[in-house]
Amino acid sequence: MGGSGPSDDGSNPSRAIVYLFSSIYMVLVSAPGKVILFGEHAVVYSRPAIAMAIDKRVYVETDFAENRRSSLPCGLRLHCDLSKSSIMEDRIEEHFVFLPSSIGLDGSVSNQRFEAHKSKIFDEEPKVFGDNQYIKESVNLVLKKAEEIGETEFKDCKIDVKIKSELPISSGLGSSGALSVALIRSLSSLLGLDLANEEIAKMGWKVERNVQGFASGIDPFVSTYGGIIYYKDGRFEKMVTDGLIDLSFLIIHSGKNSSTKEMVKRVAELKTRFPHAINKIFDAIGAITEEAVNTINDLKKGELLKRSAGLEDLQSLGSLMSINQGLLESLGVSTPELSRLFYESLKYGALGAKLTGSGGGGCLISLYPPENDIGTISQTPKSVIYDYFKDYTRLECKISPTGVRIE
Numbered sequence: 001m002g003g004s005g006p007s008d009d010g011s012n013p014s015r016a017i018v019y020l021f022s023s024i025y026m027v028l029v030s031a032p033g034k035v036i037l038f039g040e041h042a043v044v045y046s047r048p049a050i051a052m053a054i055d056k057r058v059y060v061e062t063d064f065a066e067n068r069r070s071s072l073p074c075g076l077r078l079h080c081d082l083s084k085s086s087i088m089e090d091r092i093e094e095h096f097v098f099l100p101s102s103i104g105l106d107g108s109v110s111n112q113r114f115e116a117h118k119s120k121i122f123d124e125e126p127k128v129f130g131d132n133q134y135i136k137e138s139v140n141l142v143l144k145k146a147e148e149i150g151e152t153e154f155k156d157c158k159i160d161v162k163i164k165s166e167l168p169i170s171s172g173l174g175s176s177g178a179l180s181v182a183l184i185r186s187l188s189s190l191l192g193l194d195l196a197n198e199e200i201a202k203m204g205w206k207v208e209r210n211v212q213g214f215a216s217g218i219d220p221f222v223s224t225y226g227g228i229i230y231y232k233d234g235r236f237e238k239m240v241t242d243g244l245i246d247l248s249f250l251i252i253h254s255g256k257n258s259s260t261k262e263m264v265k266r267v268a269e270l271k272t273r274f275p276h277a278i279n280k281i282f283d284a285i286g287a288i289t290e291e292a293v294n295t296i297n298d299l300k301k302g303e304l305l306k307r308s309a310g311l312e313d314l315q316s317l318g319s320l321m322s323i324n325q326g327l328l329e330s331l332g333v334s335t336p337e338l339s340r341l342f343y344e345s346l347k348y349g350a351l352g353a354k355l356t357g358s359g360g361g362g363c364l365i366s367l368y369p370p371e372n373d374i375g376t377i378s379q380t381p382k383s384v385i386y387d388y389f390k391d392y393t394r395l396e397c398k399i400s401p402t403g404v405r406i407e
Helices: 015-022 132-148 175-190 197-212 218-225 260-273 275-300 308-330 336-347 371-377 382-388
Strands: 027-038 049-064 075-081 095-097 114-116 157-165 228-232 235-239 248-253 352-356 363-368 394-397
Touching (some): 175 197, 175 218, 197 218, 248 336, 308 352, 336 363
Antiparallel strands (some): 049 228, 228 235, 248 363, 248 394
């Protein structure tokens, strides 16, 4: 992925153990979503970005259909032919699929189900399951990997894939990347493949490229490794998060979904018209991102909850987020509703806020002081802050230090 990632932590069991385990039990895996803290759009033009895994996850469970065990309520049944390294689309059974659109930002889940036909699962323009192309590409990549290493024990097998998400789709929170990474890890473990984290991240990146045509790889990398990631020019670095676990963020959905493709195109057209000015904006976003790296490093050196210097660093981090928002406004990727939420968040005690992701809709992320330091920096109790935004779907989150994992 343009440079090696962090070394695998050795948590993957040996292939023999995975094979024995998976031949008996279903495999339930989760992967975290993500937010972009700094660097949207500028990162497309070789400036750095900082992304953070959040403690809201996508859960994927795979099992051989004949086992008929499950800890998730519904799913999609697939026929897989390892001898052809592909999903046999003409033999997809009708089954219930989980509707991501029925999942609220607050984690609430509707019991709504839809009896799906294969044409509604795998057509070119998804009508029901927003991430269905990511499912298809992820499964086919795992089957191809199984063929490459000579694993043919499960030719013409039926596999149940079940999905539960705490993340909404098309909101800039990395739901597709988390889905791909979790599915790759779950299915590969079920089939007895021992994939290192680096390989899982690369496969997730390939899924994104196959579906979108272009992808930086940030989403699957963050979902694989967790924590805070620094990215520039195709290279990733996982930053140390010691002392940062108590950082408190509030994500508010603007009420409109975002389109990364559309927003990237809009910025590209703006750059074509005003190359000198827009490059200066990208430079400023890049400088803010590098300053944020220094601030995060200062935060992690001490106990955030116990030293005043840490609170000053926290205020600095919030200020940098707000400056980044202003520059994104100048690129035309914010919306009136995101801008209003930005100012309302600052009014009600946020240390800083900005849109996260491509913009044009999606979510605003705001930073708040730890609960026991509310009185030090903000006079507004957190309960009042959250209640003010009660008419919006909202999600309180923290850093997820862990990435993809078997539950």
